[in-house]
Amino acid sequence: MSSEEIEETVERVREASKRGDLDGKVAIVTGAGTRGGEGVGNGAATAILLARQGATVTLVDKEPEYMEITERVIEEEGGDYLSLEGDVTDPDDCRRIVEETVSRFGSLHVLHNNVGGGAPRESVEKASSDTWEASLSINLMSAVSMSKYAVPHIRDSGGGSIINVSSTTALRPKRDGSSAPYTTTKSAMMGLTRAMARDHGDDRIRVNCLLPGLIWTPGIARHLADEREKRKEATPYALEGSPWDVGWTAVFLASDRSRFITGAAIPVDGGLLLTAADH
Structure with a gap:
């Protein structure tokens, strides 16, 4: 290659490296x-991390006020987003969320099914039918319904990722x-x-699963503040997990950097599953 060709190539590489991994992508x-x-x-x-990497993000929560911090950070960093109030245990809300996203942004490439909830620590013997139904609704059927309506649009957008x-x-x-229902x-x-x-797979949609371990979130802090040090010691090198650890793993799975990964269940647990400690 001539010196001019080398310089042009180097410049293209520089420009490519400045772009976010998710530029032009739309995520929910x-x-x-x-x-x-x-x-x-x-x-x-x-x-926040998806937006920071260039994605346009639809934020969904049952309680709009809970999204204020997310909105503020994305705004301050110059990101683009849409906030939608919605209950993802309601299939009609799931359909509306997807339709409003595509109507606003024209496409859909990434779905992150984050919603979930605990249940009383009850065995099969003790757990009520209502507890089972509630756990199924929030921990499984919410993802089923969101995916049902998202898949056709992700396929029409050329493929993408569901997490x-x-x-x-x-x-x-x-x-x-153990909480059998959970x-x-x-x-x-x-x-x-x-x-x-x-x-x-034929739709060019990769689907993967995250398994967070002992992640210290504001919600956990409200209930388990006295157990924080014990939780840290549960991993092989006594490192506490944060929501950013979960977020960065999701960014990787949303991006083309993980193009050869599908059907995987990826622990984000600091090695918790390697230990014998019971937490």
Whole structure:
């Protein structure tokens, strides 16, 4: 190559490296708010990082005020977003969220199914039918409904990525009260991920699953402040997880950098699943 050709190539590489990994992409993040306390939740961190990498993001939460921090950070960093109030346990809301996103931005490439919730630490013997129904609704069917309406639009946009959020509890239930409904539904999220990855490979849609471990969020801080040091010591090198760890892993799975990864269940747990400690 001539010196001029080398210089032109170097300049193109420089320009490419300045662009975010998700420039031109449209993403939906459910549970994009933060519930109480200082800092941000997993969904908020993910939405902020997706926007920081160039994506246009639809923020979804059942409580609009919970999204104020997410909105402010994205605005201050010059990102583009749409905030929608919505209950993703309601299939009609799921359809509306997807339709409003595509109507506003013209396409859809990424769906991050972050919404989930705990349940009482009860066994099959003790858990009520209402507890089972509530856990199924929020931890599994919310992702099913969002995906049902998102898949056609992601396919029409040329493909993309769906990221489901499960939990390390799916692989290692808690001995001191596992919450059978929570453990079961989070395990089912892994099965859903694998089925979707097989079903939608021809649509150029990759589907993967995150398994967060002991992540210190504002919501966790409200209930387990006295256990913080114990939680840190549960991993092989005593490192506390943060919502940003979950968010950056989601960014990777949303981007083309993970183009050869689908159907995977990826722990974000600092090695928690390697230890014998019971948390």
